[in-house]
Amino acid sequence: MADVPLVTAIVPTYNGAAFIERTLASLDAQTWPNLEILIGDDASTDDTLAVVRRFAEGRAGVRVVERDANLGWLRNTNDLMGRARGEYLFFAFHDDEVEPTYVEELTGALLRRPDAVLAFSDMTVSEVGGAEDLAVYAGLSGSAVARGLELAARRENWWVPNRGVFRAAAYRRVGGIHPNASGEYSADWTWLLHLALLGDFVRVPRVLCRKYYRTASLSKRWPHVAARRANLLRAGVREVAGSSVGWRTKAPVLAVLIARWALTRGRAVAKRVLKGHD
16 A cells, blocks of 8 residues: 555544444545544543544554543644644544545545645534534635635635545644634634645535534534634634745735724624623
8 A cells, every 4th residue: 555645534532432433433434545543532531432442453543542631622633633644634523424435535636636735525514403404615726815815704614624634744834723812712713724825625526524513512612702703813813924825925814814803803892891881
């Protein structure tokens, strides 16, 4: 398999014993012949560690990282990316499931497009109550400025590419997923924003990934308030300003982000003032 690039599945998990087996089974069924599965158990308090240990037993391509203390999904994920051996990486969150050809199709898309940094597919999203929706996001191509402005707008389903395969070299340029003043809140947005400045996002227009929301899912528990959005936009400014792309690329994206931050921050301040007069 010397001529087949190694792909690493990054599997951060915490208290996922009730459902992670489905995720692991979907990874085990991949048609791509050179796959590493890297699981980070974040000091789970249920039987997750026992489940992943059983899965890893007898599988040479599976590694399990056992945490002594809980790091949170962001630090757990960053540490796993730093340990990955693959030339290509993807996040296999413990409540997601991928089709058998997921790695083959998305890695193939990147092999055909050396200018692209990430390839992703359409998704289905199952809500807590059982309703299922199709989540589609257009591919990102064109100039770095155009891609940056598109991600800066945070249009509907902007998060879908985060379930794609990306180049390890791009991860090293970005330096991982960075927190903001609200902690882990929507930190995958600044990550994708930075990646978009580095190269195209290629969409494979087929459903290759399925996401299952649960009551305990982080994004279901985050309060989406103006103050948090302002903190996120400020982090976006910092992310773009600190990127390795030239200032001719950064400047128009920063201008939009700063304007959006100022507006959102003003709304947050106004809400605090009004609340104080209730």
